[in-house]
Amino acid sequence: MSPRTHIVGAGLIGASIGIGLTAEGWSVTIEDNDDEAQALARSIGAGDALGDAQPELVIVAVPPSAAAAVVAAALGRFPDAVVTDVASVKAPIAAAAHATGASSRYVGSHPMAGREVSGGLGAQGDLFKARPWVLCPNGAAEDAVALVARVPEALQCDVVTMDAEAHDAAVARVSHAPQVAASAVAAALGILDADDVALAGQGLRDVTRIAASLPGMWADIARLNRAHLVETLDHIIADLEEVREADDIGEALTDLIDRGRYETARIPGKHGGATRDWTPVTVIVPDTPGQLLRLLAHTAEVDVNVEDIAIEHSPRQPVGLTTLYVLPSHAPDLVAALERQGWEIAAS
């Protein structure tokens, strides 16, 4: 029997959770202090109006800056319910819950939806499917943790349990500081004219991809996670200054690249394992519909699984370079098969 669940906040995250749990047969109610958002969420199946029955589980899905106060209020307003929230910074909210004296009923959540998602009208039940959903129990009762865990389980997320402070330190390094650094690299393009910027290759496009995202909740996130973010920025600044100040800038950069390489190897690739050493096979692909499909069809004929793809469009030319990342043992067969089919291999 699924818990009677009440969602406070009918934005993208709250509404998506509501739709997803409703689809799994849960009894869900939802509210928002914005009447229009509340009406929209109810109309798209994200939940009903709260009735007389008290909820067993309350999910606070409000902007990060409001989460601490709304969680504290929810713990008082629903004295028998377990409360969770979905903000992307966890320690300040855990502290607010602790201050109420009811923190045994509070479990922090951080559902890690992808960067491509934004806009309140985009709510959908499987927004979090196959993504990590972090739980921060931080002293909550065991049955409270088990109850909250049923949400990511129902939504088919990858449940990860960790301490709130450790979570905030980690997301500062894997998410918040990378955003700041990517934006700073992009901002440094400001003195270049268009012809100069046109020298950009795939490397710059990769580094600055997240710099194209909307500011959205970043201001809130930076304020709430300031200490960890500043600590991480200090680490990055110190490394940049070490290169900048070095007597031998070449040696200093080699040292930094070596340290960076060591760490990138720890970023998980597939299924929680370390990044595999995939072999890139770069193919020249005419930039017309269907070519990528032809390429992958020829790839499939030799039973090679494509682990990743990078597509680089060529400035001013009607062809692009597509790099297929495959297991090293598959690369020679793939190259031979593609050449047999008439593809030009630019690098492998």
Place this chain on the structure above:
Amino acid sequence: MSPRTHIVGAGLIGASIGIGLTAEGWSVTIEDNDDEAQALARSIGAGDALGDAQPELVIVAVPPSAAAAVVAAALGRFPDAVVTDVASVKAPIAAAAHATGASSRYVGSHPMAGREVSGGLGAQGDLFKARPWVLCPNGAAEDAVALVARVPEALQCDVVTMDAEAHDAAVARVSHAPQVAASAVAAALGILDADDVALAGQGLRDVTRIAASLPGMWADIARLNRAHLVETLDHIIADLEEVREADDIGEALTDLIDRGRYETARIPGKHGGATRDWTPVTVIVPDTPGQLLRLLAHTAEVDVNVEDIAIEHSPRQPVGLTTLYVLPSHAPDLVAALERQGWEIAAS
């Protein structure tokens, strides 16, 4: 009639140019002060031994740190030849050529091969095809520039002409500093344990992708382009410190993100135009061979051209998320078609 061409340096770049020009019917000779490299290059068709006939064009393809001296020597050794080089920093080499008094016969080149390429055995004639090839005339005679330009034309590159100093300032911003910043972001992961690093999403993977590359020639490049690199790092450091020191870190970060967004929009996407506003359609894809092919086949059925693809493997789950970037006007049809075929759309 193609110019008699002599290549000094039989590493990946020199040998690849030799193979490419030979394939176009050019008469090419090649030498290397490493006997083994020289023999290998000659055996794979990168050029013959230099005979009695003096070359009309000399291409210096030695490591960046040696390029200035070898260019100056080549201008003296071949007094009737036009000389170019392929180092990725241009002003110091132009200065060395100028100091010989023979700079009317020197034109700098920077063929911008992709980041995936490395290793001397990987030489191939179309290494540079469809990539930018920068020419820096810097006071060379017009016929010298025209002669050197025949190389990228023969190799089907995208020829870009610019001043050597402007080139170096530009590559510091679009290539060298982004490498340093990506490595610094990666190095900052050092304090995290494996579970924490596992929170990494596609954003971190994008930012740190080039941080996984080998140090290679970066030490040389940083030394030769130190002034421009330091200036760019100072810009980046100042932006990071502005965020770090701000009274309101949220406001400062929003400002930086806004500036970064403005600049990323100037990075060319397809065919020299500004990055298009592609619409992402994210699909849940079982992580087994052939699934990506099926997905693209269903995409092709509705005549939608895929502009870019991002594949995100899900830690610990046998599915991945694949994002197809398409023209906004194509997105609704694509989503409908994929859903009809039974695909789960995670976001669009």
